[in-house]
Amino acid sequence: MSGKVTKIFNQAITEKRKCLLEHEAKTVCKEYGIPVTALKIAKSAEEAARFSEEIGYPTVLKIISPDVLHKVDVGGVVLNINSKEDAKKAYSQIVESVKKHKPDAKIDGILVQEMAPCATEVIVGSIKDSQFGQTLMFGFGGTFVEVMKDVSFRIAPITEEEAREMITEVKAYPILRGYRGQPPADIDTLAKILLNTSKLVMDHPEIKELDLNPVMVYEKGAKTVDARIILE
Numbered sequence: 001m002s003g004k005v006t007k008i009f010n011q012a013i014t015e016k017r018k019c020l021l022e023h024e025a026k027t028v029c030k031e032y033g034i035p036v037t038a039l040k041i042a043k044s045a046e047e048a049a050r051f052s053e054e055i056g057y058p059t060v061l062k063i064i065s066p067d068v069l070h071k072v073d074v075g076g077v078v079l080n081i082n083s084k085e086d087a088k089k090a091y092s093q094i095v096e097s098v099k100k101h102k103p104d105a106k107i108d109g110i111l112v113q114e115m116a117p118c119a120t121e122v123i124v125g126s127i128k129d130s131q132f133g134q135t136l137m138f139g140f141g142g143t144f145v146e147v148m149k150d151v152s153f154r155i156a157p158i159t160e161e162e163a164r165e166m167i168t169e170v171k172a173y174p175i176l177r178g179y180r181g182q183p184p185a186d187i188d189t190l191a192k193i194l195l196n197t198s199k200l201v202m203d204h205p206e207i208k209e210l211d212l213n214p215v216m217v218y219e220k221g222a223k224t225v226d227a228r229i230i231l232e
């Protein structure tokens with residue numbers, strides 16, 4: 001078990017926050033070997049520009065606020081930033097937009113992260129069921145997961161074999177295998193993400209819900225683009 005993870009959970013509990021901030025959730029994931037986008041926290045427009053240079057273009061800027069659950073809804077996400085000027089502009093734009101949509105929202109800074117190239121989008125999640133305990137979900141479709149309803153479930157902890165079954169069970173699996181000239185997705189990495197998510201929620205029964213959505217899966221490797229963890 002990782003001290004870093006416990007520290008993040010304890011801080012959230014002390015501050016009476018049930019939902020971890022995106023960078024906290026991603027740090028927890030990273031500690032468990034789940035690949036996430038590189039990120040840094042900017043407290044000024046200048047810092048946002050400097051961190052964008054350090055991370056490498058294109059970058060993405062996002063609001064960090066305990067009062068904002070859906071960042072896009074308050075204009076809190078700017079994609080595809082390609083210069084220092086873009087980054088500075090996006091910083092001010094986000095702060096202004098959030099103040100307009102949610103005047104009382106506490107702004108902790110702006111998250112600068114690498115922009116993950118588009119790829120096949122999957123979702124990895126967990127929910128703590130009152131009867132079965134930690135339950136894992138794998139699904140296809142990223143943003144469209146609710147429409148596609150193409151998901152598989154297992155009760156945690158899972159074995160490597162079960163992780164692979166979860167992947168092959170979804171109807172869209174042939175797409176992951178490579179379809180009509182599309183390169184195949186990295187199934188090994190995906191299985192590892194499911195196994196590590198299982199380990200994370202078993203180590204931490206205080207996790208009520210976890211949502212990695214979307215995870216971009218490449219020919220080699222994968223990247224979690226948005227992560228949410230809700231505590232009990």
Ligand code: ADP
Nearest residue numbers: 037060069070071072077113114115116225226
């Ligand atoms: P919300 O809190 O509204 O869910 P997200 O962080 O999920 O905001 O961002 C909205 C969308 O923007 C994502 O679903 C994804 O399509 C895109 N996006 C966000 N971050 C990145 C990133 N680092 N790389 C590529 N696309 C991203």
Ligand code: MG
Nearest residue numbers: 213214226227
């Ligand atoms: Mg999201």
